[in-house]
Amino acid sequence: MQKRWAIREMPDNEDVKKLAAELNIDPVLAALLIQRGIYNFEEARFFFRPDIRHLHDPFLMLGMEKAINRIERAILNDERILVFGDYDVDGTTAIAVVYSFFRRITRNIAYYTPNRYTEGYGISTKGIDYAAENGFSLIIALDCGIKSVDKVEYANSLRVDFIICDHHLPGEVLPDAVAILDPKQPLCQYPYKELSGCGIGFKLIQAYAEKNNMPFEKVSRYLDLVAISIACDIVHVTGENRTLAHFGLQQINTSPSIGVKALLDIAGKKERISISDIVFFVGPRINAAGRMDDARLAVELLICENEDDARDKSFLINTQNLERKGHDLSITDEALSLIAGDEILINRKSTVVFNEKWHKGVIGIVASRLTEKYYRPTVVLTRSNGHVAGSARSVLGFDLYEALSGCSDLLIQYGGHKYAAGLTMKPEMVNDFIDRFEEVVSMNITDDQLIQEIKIDAEIELSQIDSKFFRILSQYGPFGPENMTPVFLSRNLMVQGQPSLVGTDHLKLCVSQNGSPTFECIAFSQGSWINQLKSGVPFDICYTIEEHVWREKRSIQLNVKGIRTNKQN
Template sequence: MIAQPHPPTKRWITRPFPGSVEQQAAIDSLTQSLGISSALAALLVQREVHTYDEARTFFRPEMGHLHDPFMMKDMNRAIMRLQMAMLPEKQEKILIYGDYDVDGTTSVALVYSFLKNYHSDIDYYIPDRYKEGYGISKQGVLWAAENGFTLIIALDCGIKSIERIAEAKALGVDFIICDHHRPGSELPDAAAVLDPKRDDCGYPYKELSGCGVGFKLLQAFCMNASIPLDALLPSLDLVAVSIASDIVPLTGENRVMAYYGLKYLNTAPRTGLKALIRVAGFARELDITNLVFGLGPRINAAGRIQHAKAAVQLLLAESEDEADTFAMAINKHNNSRREFDSSMTEQALAMIRESETLLNAKSTVLYDATWHKGVIGIVASRCIEHFHRPTIILTQSNDKAAGSARSVPGFDVYEAIEECAELLEQFGGHTFAAGMTMPVDNIDAFRLKFEEVVSRKIKEEHLTPMIDIDLPLDFSEITDKLVRIVKQMGPFGPHNMQPVFMTEGVYLVEEPIIMKEKHLKISVRQQRSGHILTAVGFGLAHLARQLRKGEPFAICYQVEQNFFNGNVLLQLMLKDIKV
């Protein structure tokens, strides 16, 4: 077992306090109209909420806040093609095709489960991660053609599958593409290409998940067929899982759909998700964090360890017995995934520490032919926790090197990979995560080229992990009301993170407590206010040695409620400590 080093020292970046005349006027107005503290009003202004009406929209998202789906380029074409396939005299066979990750499997479950209520000749297809790879596969197209499908709705993939979709068209198979990845310079020749990131698409919100684009297709379908939107709303439980797991911004439409999706997850989840919630052991109300770290990895594990079709079968399960069987099998896969993840991470960290070149690099590119392809993305993220820089983990798959890239805040790893395109056979992804394949012989050249690109583009501050702090706060301002209103600012996620506060002049009340050798628990008092609070820092035990009774220090933290023995206590969740 490799000794785990302490996480690198973090930079504290305090957001500018709203200080202009206009911002201060907005703070004063919100303080009075909402009956809240100036600190809470400042948090709202930081989130571009300036008026009572904007606050009402922010705190009470409504389905009416969603955009008209027909504003999306090609939506009319998509609905016309779908309608034609459903005509009684046509009755075409429709195939719902999706990627093997959480976004793809939730997308397939969403579109398939809804459309099968209106069209009987419909099926779904998930490519095998290991045999077919990412995106539209040749095998998938041939299977569709051989089985008489004439329309494929591709979800969370397809935007760069120029060749595959041309082959499908030659075989008499049309595509409706619902994707959210960045297009290349050429769009596929499909019946319709729905992607808000198209340069020629004027859709107001660009950050939908793949499942979110699928939802917009169904929303347009409902509008066109005069189906009440209420029939579609229960499907938002799937959209919420995709939004959380794909780490898209929790703003605009995503925030609205996640808000209602969480309501369904907490009150009336579909049978499969209900079973998954049980095996994950969640007893209290779910939030985005539970989806990211609890449900998402389990759904992903199906495709990582065996075949992602099992995840769709779980999400489509109608009986509790069937759902429980799939959920327990997927949970078992997740346990296996954790074992692979742990051993591969140890190997990867050892490779970095044993190479002076890798230790001093601005990027990490590692290859091992024996690594499990299903967890290389997770291992890349784990490496970034220890060596904070863009990271690519490669393994061998079908005689090629298949890789998964992860980045650090502020650096666009997709653009860096794009500059290495001549060494790659295929690549795609987002700012912070991407995938690629290349000849094994190209790995060394790719490592050098990627390091050159990253070294040229990355800023020094990107190589140090940072903590964004919203506001300085006195302990006297930490009240039940503050916690209650902060909670209403969720769902939290990228671009709407749970507020982080900072307090200086804090003293130990008693000696620190170390829990399970790695977690820190302290009782702290702020001299100025005299208030005493309990603070817990997961993975921060190493900071205890810096603390001395009688010596002041600063803490940054989130404020939460701790439910214990029927009591609800305010508790600080430490992010970092500075003496």
């Protein structure tokens, strides 16, 4: 697939030289700091040395005092408390954090995860009925609820109180809950707006601990779960999130909880764990429970206090993940065949595919894979509970939610954000939706938005990359949205030796530049270049710099994101 290379504008040269001299670092590294809003030694120290004291006062969050007062009253009066959370990674880690903390304070606590297939996303009538029928007078809702006006009203009619801990954008009307914790709600002055749902839950227990003079260690023990939520919910890795992720990763790599350790063991991860390791190895396994059956299993694992129990549950979750992979791959193959066999579908600016037998739990993953392949707004549809349910994904810069709004008269419901959404429609509306969605996308998408972009942070010479450069660069992590792993460009490289294929389509090669040291490179899914990169023929690459570990030997490796010959420049 053709990709557009976009090089970021470099900061003012005087600012770069001043910061580089002040910190005694390569000017390129100084430029990367300025791109992140860091201009002096003190700001750099704050960035490079996260401190747990950087966490904000939880009582700055609107509604926190009301929430803590209601929880204290419930505990004092022996009321039953139900911790309710979504079925994805953010929701299940949030349940695990809040439930695990409060079960050490009260025995009158339980948790509830909605079923993806029978209840859907967020607070459900079935969940409220369960609470009322079993004597729960307080529900703490995590990672959901900010738009559940009617559900909270129904709970109030049953004398069930709600504390809502959410991080999504609120609607025009807020639920009539006892307390709402959401930094994005109007009038909330909390300094950081991008916490995960689990992060909001963490601030709740932090506030309770502070008010009740509990040591911070009673709260910090759950930072491994907070880091997992930050990584998997694709929230910004800046500010408070970066501090939480830093210390959460530290805990994962030194003393993870029993459940997290069991997940890492079954995934075969022994080396130092990074944010990307969590995204690729931990997150899919936690998600698999809710996709294939019941997210309750994921919570049971994450709150586990017995190693044998955790090992058994991680095995079950791993089995579900293997089943999920099977559905994912087979449905993706079927969807790709549908597109490849239809000239009209191939030439559209959107992709909409439908098969009533596809597994609802994996259509979001399939939509992501199709978007990677064809790079255009994509919707994957299947039958569910008498309706047609869909999962949608978008491309950089195109507002998917707005596009679905242009089809709203054909839909029963839809929700989500700019790049990912879910939708439901009547079966007889599928063909009309396919045509309308294509019409809306065609009218609003630009040609550039249909070409995947590689954002390049800086152009460097290979000779600049040494152990000091890499050591300092590593301290820019944890990486994630708004603090992505820097991508570099180097020109006129020469291949050393013979490139080789790893697996079916991954390219392994060695490169040098103007007498520089030789660097090993891996280029995933770029095996088609193997016959074009020949000795004596110059080419350019854009890449990230990473550590490669093989048989306990560590070396710097370039992870190639794109290749161009001089003919293409």
